[in-house]
Amino acid sequence: MNEYPSPDIADVELVDVLRALADPVRLQIVGMLADGKPYPKGDCLMGLDLSKSTASHHFRTLREAGLTRTIVHGRTHDIQLRRDELDEKFPGLLPSVLGSAPPT
Amino acid sequence: MNEYPSPDIADVELVDVLRALADPVRLQIVGMLADGKPYPKGDCLMGLDLSKSTASHHFRTLREAGLTRTIVHGRTHDIQLRRDELDEKFPGLLPSVLGSAPPT
DNA sequence: CGAACGGTTCGATGGTTGTCGAACTGTCTT
DNA sequence: AAGACAGTTCGACAACCATCGAACCGTTCG
Numbered sequence: 001m002n003e004y005p006s007p008d009i010a011d012v013e014l015v016d017v018l019r020a021l022a023d024p025v026r027l028q029i030v031g032m033l034a035d036g037k038p039y040p041k042g043d044c045l046m047g048l049d050l051s052k053s054t055a056s057h058h059f060r061t062l063r064e065a066g067l068t069r070t071i072v073h074g075r076t077h078d079i080q081l082r083r084d085e086l087d088e089k090f091p092g093l094l095p096s097v098l099g100s101a102p103p104t
Numbered sequence: 105m106n107e108y109p110s111p112d113i114a115d116v117e118l119v120d121v122l123r124a125l126a127d128p129v130r131l132q133i134v135g136m137l138a139d140g141k142p143y144p145k146g147d148c149l150m151g152l153d154l155s156k157s158t159a160s161h162h163f164r165t166l167r168e169a170g171l172t173r174t175i176v177h178g179r180t181h182d183i184q185l186r187r188d189e190l191d192e193k194f195p196g197l198l199p200s201v202l203g204s205a206p207p208t
Numbered sequence: 209c210g211a212a213c214g215g216t217t218c219g220a221t222g223g224t225t226g227t228c229g230a231a232c233t234g235t236c237t238t
Numbered sequence: 239a240a241g242a243c244a245g246t247t248c249g250a251c252a253a254c255c256a257t258c259g260a261a262c263c264g265t266t267c268g
Contacts, residue, residue: 014131014201015125015131018122018131018201019127021119021126022119023225024119027119027122032182043244050227051217051227051229052228052229052244053227053228053246053247054228056246056247057225059246060246061225074235075234075236075237075245076235076243082246090200091200091203092199095196096195096196099195100197127256130214143212145212155226155257156214156215156258156259157215157216157257157258157260158256160216161256163216164216165255175235178264179264179265179266180213180265210267211266211268212266213246213265213266214263214264215263215265216262216263217260217263217265218259218261219258219261221258222255223254224255224256225252225255226251228242229248230247230249230251231247231248231249232246232247233244233245233246234246235244235245237241238240
């Protein structure tokens with residue numbers, strides 16, 4: 001069912017995480033996922049003006065970089081920041097990125 | 105005298121910092137500058153196999169993103185990580201990035 | 209002075225990335 | 239069953255980026 005694979009945390013490279021974060025859209029998405037709870041993808045796009053395909057591309061980028069996981073839930077998908085794993089592998093990274101005040 | 109301008113810290117955006125860090129070469133350079141002391145540019149390239157122009161490009165990218173400053177010293181240039189300013193503006197970011205296991 | 213040195217700049221090139229619309233897949237609702 | 243719905247995939251396209259060699263610039267040293 002859940003055939004949207006995210007990489008094993010052991011294979012996640014810092015430079016790939018940084019590259020995934022180095023985009024305004026994805027940074028904002030990650031900001032909305034900060035608490036580590038799953039959210040419907042649609043909700044993450046509030047305020048963002050993107051086509052469906054572009055949004056899908058960003059979700060895929062985040063997932064393949066190891067930042068998020070996708071949970072299929074009927075016809076909607078929930079997306080979740082892999083906080084615990086990432087905090088263990090890159091201590092302090094997410095807090096610093098998320099703590100640096102997004103301008104709304 | 106040739107000055108190489110870096111942006112005012114107030115104008116430095118997180119996403120630009122992340123983009124500058126999201127490259128293996130630059131990540132390694134920043135790792136060598138971790139202690140915030142100035143180093144000759146040549147010394148930062150040890151172990152890296154780059155043409156002079158490529159190296160110059162990466163130094164420029166780091167400087168323009170606000171990560172480093174350049175100090176002209178005769179015919180050599182010293183490069184310095186702007187640790188204090190960055191630590192104040194993005195608390196925890198550099199420690200987490202630098203602390204995450206550099207190879208070699 | 210003139211050559212070597214440390215770096216930058218320029219132009220070109222090939223690869224990557226962000227964006228979109230259109231077509232498609234699978235799920236829910238009526 | 240027929241739509242509506244949420245999302246992905248597929249080209250396509252333009253912008254960006256890492257890389258290089260060659261030419262260039264200012265400094266030091268013979």
